[in-house]
Amino acid sequence: MGGDNVSRIRGFCLLALAVALLAGGCATTDDREELKRLQARAAYERGLANLRDKQSALGVAALREAISLDPGVPLYWNALGLVYLEMRRPDLALVGFRSATDLDDNYAEAFMNTGIALAEMGRWEEAVGAYRKALASPTLAVAHIAYQNLGLALYHLKRYAEAEEALRFAIGLEPKMEGAYYNLGLVLVAQGRREDAKRAFRHARDLAPHSPFGEAAVGQLKALGDGG
Structure with missing residues (x-):
């Protein structure tokens, strides 16, 4: 009986250790994800600073870095699209804006920017649809x-x-x-x-x-x- 008790206790301790290790692993993963989010935000801010300094190439690179680190943030995609609009590349801008609206169907500004990119390419009917989508949102400033x-x-x-x-x-x-x-x-x-x-x-x-x-x-x- 005593041996059985020892076996049960030892088994319980191993289970507890395994749970603790799994929990520790999750925490480490969470920490890594949080670090990536912080790095992405820093890259985004750096990109905006580059753009204010008229350094478009560096700005694009920084925004792409932000997206690669945290691709689920619509703000980063919209910002990249705006840069491409300034660079007179509405085709590339459209990819950014549509990525932003795919991530957030209520992103009114990105829908309006989608319309601008489409208009730049002479795709007027599609532009009308994008503008109407933007105007349907109460968040459009x-x-x-x-x-x-x-x-x-x-x-x-x-x-x-x-x-x-x-x-x-x-x-x-x-x-x-x-x-x-x-x-x-x-x-x-x-x-x-x-x-x-x-x-x-x-x-x-x-x-x-x-x-x-x-x-x-x-x-x-x-x-x-x-x-x-």
Whole structure:
């Protein structure tokens, strides 16, 4: 009987030791994962610093490092996409933005950026869908920009009534957005509403006379016989 007790005690001790070792192994794995997350965040921050210093190649490398360490963070993919947009590579940007939205179906900013990348490639119908997805989210902080971009995409699709509605909504949200007035002018010209178009172009010119939109509005007004 005593031997049986010793055997049971020894067996219990071995089991306890095995559990302890397994627990220790899990903790070590968790520690490694946490370290990778911290390293990824550091790489992301370094990438942003590189981009602020206009070092695009280093910024891309750092963001790719962050993604390789922690690929499940949508923020990193979206940031990489934005860099590629700045580098005029919408095709590569689109991969980043779509990776971000695949990870987070409620990532409104990434959906809006997806629309921008698609628009840069002239894929207007798809851009409309991406902008609408972004606008459906209550978390979108720049709805006025999304509505302006939506209006421009609809203009290119010759869906002028919808384009006008989107652009007027953008102006209602941000009355000092000269780009929305300029694009509205284009829509109105396309509809043959010359006087309404002139008013829109004047707004764009008066809001920001030295901006690209303001200067383009002057050209449009001259073409409409207004003199700018």
